[in-house]
Amino acid sequence: MVSNRERWEAEFGSSRLRGTDATTMSGIPVEPVYGPDDGEFPGQYPYTRGPYASMYRSKLWTMRMFAGFGTADDTNWRFKEIIKAGGDGLSTAFDMPTLLGLDSDHPMSLGEVGRCGVAIDSLADMEDLYAGIDLGEITTSMTINSPAAVVFAMFVAQAEKAGIHRSRLGGTLQNDILKEYQAQKEFVFPPRPSMRLVRDTISFTAAEMPRWHSISISGYHIREAGSTAVEELAFTLANGFAYVELAMQAGLPVDSFAPRLSFFFNAHIDFFEEVAKYRAARRVWARWMRDRYGAQLERSLQLRFHTQTAGVSLTAQQPEVNIVRTAIEALAGVMGGTQSLHTNSMDEALALPTEKAARIALRTQQVIAHETNVANVADPLGGSWYVESLTDEVERQAEELFAQILEFGDGSMLDGVIKGIDDNWFQGRIADSAFELERRFNQGERIVVGVNAFTDGNEDDQLPLLRITGEDEARQRKRLAEVRADRDGAAVAAALQRVRTEAADPEINLMPALIDAVSVYTTLGELMGAMGDVFGRHVEVPTI
Amino acid sequence: MSARILVAKVGLDGHDRGIKVVARILRDAGHEVIYTGLFQTPEMVAASAVDEDVDLVGLSMLSGAHMTLAPLVVEQIRARGADIPVVVGGIVPDHDLAELKAAGIAAVLTPGATAEQIVAQIAAVLDAG
Incomplete structure (x- = not known):
């Protein structure tokens, strides 16, 4: 009988490694993973401990910094700064008119153009946005949902004009419309026709773009809108199951598209609960994909995710302290085995980040990656009684929510999620959780440094802020x-x-x-x- | 003192966590709160404020459009012959405060304001009116 450890050793042995110094500062050798021989190892179903056997020993997470402001030229310049500073993936933030599918000259766009992202009206802007960047090499993520199909069409068209065939393009389209109705609220069309556009992008990329992630199923915005960690996990995976059912109803075999589904989670400040959330997410996804949807390919079962630190945890008071919050949150993402990470800048409770603030945020990831040694061991918190117990409990509570959503849909997750949206069930739960957290802050049951405690220094000089002009x-x-x-x-x-x-x-x-x-x-x-x-x-x- | 308050999202910003939390805080403080939903124009907000005969309008703005849109709401309310104080809450950098005051915004609530501070500041604006 081959033990789990022996199976893992075989797989690890055949993995390409990046060559790290695997010793502690005292010179103690460090194994790639720790645990009993018959326990679960990373790369083994249900992937609680990570999707891959070698995790960061093979490849560090991608330091994918989210940027976008002003015109396409402005953002192109910022992208090039990010690449120069050592960022290895791009992530595009679009402005509000673009997110809602409006041109910059629409009356409703007044005052919003280029404010919280880059303005894209036509292929001409998309050409400027990625000018001089080799899209055959660097991967790109685009945070766009309601108009995702159109913006994606522009992305493909500009790359092909620049001589890069669509099959070579690697990256991610957020394209997660369900959480727009639940949380982010940048919706345009009703749920059913919107889901048709999602189906079209999934089918198109499954057929023509093997390196592209057609959808990034996002808990980030659900959490930012006020949900708990359990709700973030449960609503996000429920949405994921809904997309799986949608594509299967369109006749796509599950293993033809599931390997290209990706996820996006928040990293909030409750460190251990966040780590447990990522571990539970992988386990739940693997079980449902195999047992309910009949997926067989390993890649269909392996949940892979991007992480962003929690914007809502940042404070306008003593904003430098946000660097510390972001570092702790980023560490949770890494301990949880994230595949890519965006770290927020210290000034984001006040404005879009300055170049310096964004650089410090990237440096925070580089400190974690290169100074702390934490990337040497996969799932370093696996086996902790606390983290294992939290992982089980997060999973158990998520299953209760799935059962409720399935009931809304008479056994269909797709119908259940849409019914939950139509009935304001998700929206109501998220608002209730947001209010409950606020109540705890106001009662002093939870401390926020600089806000309801330790306020000395709040009157110090302010940070220099990025100013976006009407020009x-x-x-x-x-x-x-x-x-x-x-x-x-x-x-x-x-x-x-x-x-x-x-x-x-x-x-x-x-x-x-x-x-x-x-x-x-x-x-x-x-x-x-x-x-x-x-x-x-x-x-x-x-x-x- | 109990008042009628309209809370509104003007422009394209869909971030509604703050406005919903503040609406509940004001309701718990004894005010009657009306929320007109997302994607309102300054004209729509002004018309609702006048039609509903409210004592105060609260705008929640997190997209950076406050300098353009908040003054337009004040202007539109005045154009209807009404004098209803407008309070802005959200991500507003300090360097914008003076200009917003000059444009007739009665008060600005910035991130980190506690429930107590919000209720007190709204009461102060209502008293001044």
């Missing part, structure tokens, strides 16, 4: 006017008509029509408008 908005509108003037109007009209026609037929995959449309410089707002004519608009019933 960016004016420049972007001018650029858009030039694009509209220079393009072939008849080609744009024909492209929009085709999108309307194909949108009305749910059997058709919209991606080819969208790629053709953006290639003749049809704008994001025009395409979202054309689809909106067919799909309608989602309106949330406001509740307190």
Whole structure:
């Protein structure tokens, strides 16, 4: 009988390693993992201890810093700074009009252009955004949801114009519409037609883009909107199961797309609970994918995730202290085995980060990666009675929530999640949890340094902040006017008509029509408008 | 003193955690709170404020659009012949405070404000009105 350790040793032995100094500062040799011979090892089902046998001994997490502001030129410059500083993955933040599929010259865009991300109106902006960056080498993530299919079409079109075939592109499209209705609230179309667009992107990438992650199922925003860690985990995986059911209903075999699903979690300040959350997430996903959805490929069972430290844990008071919070949160992500990580900047409770603040945030990851030695051992907290018990409890409570959602959907996770959205169930639970946490702060049951305790120093000199001026908005509108003037109007009209026609037929995959449309410089707002004519608009019933 | 308060999200910002928490805090403090939902224009907020005959308008803004949109809400309320104080809460850097005051914003609540401070500041604005 081969023990788990022997199986792990065989797999570890065949892994490519990056060559690290695996000793402590005293010179004590450090094993890649610790545990009993018959216990679970990393890379073994249900992957509680990590998706891979060798974890960070083979490859450190990707230091993927999220950036975007002003015009595409401004953000292109910041991207190049990140690459120069040693960041090895890009992640694009879009401004509010782009997130809602509006052009910069739409009346509702007033005051919002380039404010909390980069403004993208047409292929021309996408060309500027990635100019001089080799997209065949560096991977790119795009945080976009409602208009994800259109922005993705622009990304593919610009890369191919730059001579990189779509099959070589590696990266991630967030494309997680369900959490928009639940938490982030940047929705445009109603849930059902939005899910059709998600299906189209999953099918398209499964067929044509083997290196692309079609969706990043995101708990981050659910947590930021106020959920607990258990709710973050349960709602995110429930959404994940809903996407799996959606793609299977469209006729895709589960193992054809599941290996390209990825996840995105928050790293909040309750250190051990966060580590337990990541461990439970891997275990739950593996069990459900195998037992409920019949996945057989190992990669379909292995949950891989990006982590971002918790924006809501940052304080405007004594903002330098945020560096410490971010470091502790980032460490939880690494101890939990994250595949990539974004660390927030100390000034983000006040404004978008300055270049210096963003550099310190990246340096925080580099300290964890290269100075602390924590990356030498996979799942270093595995076997801790506390962490194992928390992992089991997080899983147990998540299962209770899954049972409830399945009941909403009469046994279908897809229908259950949409019903939960329509009934404001997710939104209500998240708001209740946010209020409960606030109550505990206000009662002094939870301390936030600089806010309800230890406030000496709050009046110190303020940090220099990034200022985004109205000039960016004016420049972007001018650029858009030039694009509209220079393009072939008849080609744009024909492209929009085709999108309307194909949108009305749910059997058709919209991606080819969208790629053709953006290639003749049809704008994001025009395409979202054309689809909106067919799909309608989602309106949330406001509740307190 | 109990008042009628309209809390609103103006512009494209979907971050609604703060506004919902503040709405509940104000309700628990005895005020009547009306929330009109996401993606409101300054005109829509002003019209609701006047139609509902509220005593105060609270805007929650986390997207950086406060300098453009908050003054427009004040302007639109005044254009309807009303004089309803407008309070802004959210991510507002110190260097914007003077300009917001000059544009007629009655008060600004920034991150970290406690429930007690929020209730007290709203009471102060209502008393001044």
